[in-house]
Each structure stands twice: as C-alpha cells, then as structure tokens.
Amino acid sequence: MAHIDTSLPPEPTGAAARLAASHATDSALKLYGGWFCPFVQRTWITLEELGVRDYQYVEINPYRKEPEFLALNPRGLVPTLAVPGGKSGEEQRPLYESLVVCEYLDEEYGDAAKTGRLLPTGTYERARARLWINHIATRIVPAWYKLMQHTPDKKFSLDDARAELQKHLKAFAAEMADGGPWFYGEKFGMVDIALAPWAKRLWLIDHYKEGGTGIPKSGEDEVWGRWRKWMEAIEDRKSVKETCSSDERYILAYKRYAEDKTNSEVAQATREGGALP
Numbered sequence: 001m002a003h004i005d006t007s008l009p010p011e012p013t014g015a016a017a018r019l020a021a022s023h024a025t026d027s028a029l030k031l032y033g034g035w036f037c038p039f040v041q042r043t044w045i046t047l048e049e050l051g052v053r054d055y056q057y058v059e060i061n062p063y064r065k066e067p068e069f070l071a072l073n074p075r076g077l078v079p080t081l082a083v084p085g086g087k088s089g090e091e092q093r094p095l096y097e098s099l100v101v102c103e104y105l106d107e108e109y110g111d112a113a114k115t116g117r118l119l120p121t122g123t124y125e126r127a128r129a130r131l132w133i134n135h136i137a138t139r140i141v142p143a144w145y146k147l148m149q150h151t152p153d154k155k156f157s158l159d160d161a162r163a164e165l166q167k168h169l170k171a172f173a174a175e176m177a178d179g180g181p182w183f184y185g186e187k188f189g190m191v192d193i194a195l196a197p198w199a200k201r202l203w204l205i206d207h208y209k210e211g212g213t214g215i216p217k218s219g220e221d222e223v224w225g226r227w228r229k230w231m232e233a234i235e236d237r238k239s240v241k242e243t244c245s246s247d248e249r250y251i252l253a254y255k256r257y258a259e260d261k262t263n264s265e266v267a268q269a270t271r272e273g274g275a276l277p
Contacts, residue, residue, distance in 0.1 A: 008036060008253055011059055014246040019048075020057045027056035028084035030092070032069065035059060036253040038197030039098040041243050043079040045193050046102045048239040049118060050109040063264070077265070081105075099133065102190060118190040125184075132175060132183070133194045138275060139168040144198050145270035147213070148205055149260040154272075162214045164273065169215070173227035180226065181233035188237065196234050204250060208258035 012020050012035035020035075031047065033040035047055055060069055065076035072094045073080040081101045082092040095101050103119065110117035120126045147161040154161075172195070177185035182192050206212030216224050234240055256262035260271055269276060 008061070008063075009249060010061060011035065012245045013249050014244065015242045016245045019044075019242045020059060023055055023057040025056060027054050028082075029055040030058050030082040031055055032058045032060050032072070032078055032080040032082065034061065034078045035245050036250065037078055038201060040079040041197040041200075041240075042098045042193055043081065043101050043105070044243040045196060045239045046105050046118065046190075048242065049115065049188065049193065050105060050113045051115075052105070052109050099137065099194065102193065106190065115188070118188075118193065120184065120189065129184075129189065129191050132172065132191050135168070135172060136191075136194045136198075140165070140172060140195065141198055142270045142273050142275060143168050144201075144205075145257070145266065146273035147209065148254065148257045149267065149271045150209065151260045156273075158209065158211065161273075162209075162211065166214060169227065170223055173230065174223050176226050176230060181229050183230070192230075192234065196237070196240050199231060199234050200240060200244065201250065201254070202231075203247075204254045204258075207251065208254065 011017065016035055029052070031040075031043060033044065044057070060066070060078065069080070070076050072082060072092060073096050075096065077096055079096065079098055079101055081095045081104070083095060083104075085091045085093040095104055106118045110119075120129055143161070143165040146156075147158075147165050150156075150158050150161045176183050179185055182188050184191065202213055202215070215227070217228075219225070257267060260267075266276065
C-alpha cells in the first residue's frame with residue numbers, strides 16, 4: 001500500500017484562517033476543504049464571489065478519511081459541498097468535483113449575487129467559457145503538476161515540462177479579451193476562477209525548480225503582456241487573497257510534490273502529465 005503523508009499542519013493560516021473562522025458556525029451549507037488544496041480554493045473563491053454568507057467551512061485532512069466524511073463522500077476527496085435537502089432541509093446531500101460544485105453554486109446563488117452569474121449568460125459565450133475551463137483542466141493543470149513534480153530520473157527534461165506549461169498558458173492568454181484584466185474583459189468570472197489557484201501557486205515552481213516557469217517578467221510579447229496583466233489582477237483579487245494561507249505553509253505542503261514523493265490521487269495521475277483523476 002502506498003505511503004500517505006498525514007503530517008501536514010491541520011489548519012489554514014493567515015488570511016484563510018481568518019476567513020475560515022468567520023464561517024465556523026454551524027450551517028446547513030457546508031464546504032469541506034483542505035487549506036493546501038487548489039481545488040478547494042476554486043470552490044471557496046466561488047462562494048465568496050457570489051456573496052454567499054451563510055455557509056460553514058469545515059477543515060479536514062483528506063488523507064485521513066474519517067468515517068463521518070466518507071459517509072458523505074465515499075471517495076473521500078475535497079472539496080465536498082454538503083447541500084441541505086429533504087422536506088426538513090436537514091438532510092445533507094453531497095456534491096463533489098470542484099468544477100461541478102462551482103457551477104452548482106453559480107446556478108443556485110448567481111442570480112441573487114450583486115455581480116450576477118459567474119458563467120456568461122449568452123449561449124455561445126457560456127459554451128466558450130466551458131471550452132477554456134476544459135483547457136485549464138485537461139492541459140494547464142496537468143502541465144503544472146508535471147513541471148512541479150519533475151525529477152532528474154524522468155524520461156522528459158525539465159525544459160520540456162517548462163515549455164509544455166508555457167505553451168498551454170500562452171494559448172489561454174491569447175484568447176483573453178483585449179483590455180481586460182479578466183478573461184472576458186472587465187467582468188471576473190468562472191474561467192478566471194478555474195485557473196486562479198494554480199496561477200497563484202506558480203511562484204512555488206519558481207521556488208523549487210531551477211529556471212522556474214520561465215514566463216517572461218517583462219518584454220514586448222503582446223500575449224505574455226496580457227498574461228501578466230491578468231496575473232497582477234488575480235494576485236490582487238480580494239477573494240483570492242482571502243482564501244490563501246501563508247507562503248511558508250505552501251512551501252511545506254508542496255515540498256512533497258517538488259520531490260515527487262506524494263501519493264495523492266492528483267500526484268499519481270499527473271506526475272507524467274496525465275489527466276486529473
């Protein structure tokens with residue numbers, strides 16, 4: 001049986017700790033999450049962007065799958081959203097898979113949100129948004145892990161992994177609306193949320209891998225310039241900052257990925273650039 005590391009600190013820190021504390025009161029709507037998990041952050045950002053106030057954040061260790069949590073989600077993965085249901089409204093109905101959960105929240109709360117829906121309302125633009133969300137899920141995120149988990153014994157080089165991530169990020173940036181800063185221009189939306197947690201963690205690749213991501217920090221390349229504009233906006237977005245723990249914690253959490261020693265389901269699936277589990 002693969003060794004599962006359960007030694008990670010058990011709680012968020014910094015801004016994420018403050019936000020979690022403000023949502024510690026029991027609520028019928030519960031987000032079960034792990035502070036280090038970008039898939040969880042995706043969902044948490046969505047809750048905050050939609051202005052949902054009555055929800056409970058429940059920190060768990062997904063590597064220690066407690067019976068109560070497994071009863072709710074047999075896969076034992078985070079994020080898991082417990083949705084009230086039944087005639088009494090007390091029954092907990094589970095939803096999981098971060099993109100599914102985000103779309104549910106958008107459909108359930110988006111019409112009442114000050115910002116409106118996070119997915120475009122037009123049929124074509126909504127389909128196009130899903131197309132680029134799929135690009136993030138099937139190309140950018142696996143390439144992110146492939147580069148982060150590169151070790152000298154791999155069949156592919158560090159430069160190859162870096163070039164693959166750059167290619168997928170640049171293709172994404174080339175589709176952004178002119179002006180910006182967001183994917184669709186002035187309105188922050190689901191496409192931005194889908195990538196934000198991994199974009200926010202790109203600095204960890206710079207920290208752990210020689211040569212880092214290799215994304216140019218300046219220059220005349222119009223597409224990379226558009227990417228930098230988007231990145232600056234992401235790093236300054238309130239919902240992104242408030243769902244992040246301290247940098248020191250992320251360095252600790254991702255050391256296992258950088259050394260390719262973690263046996264999480266994501267790591268096992270993506271260490272060679274494969275699809276998400």
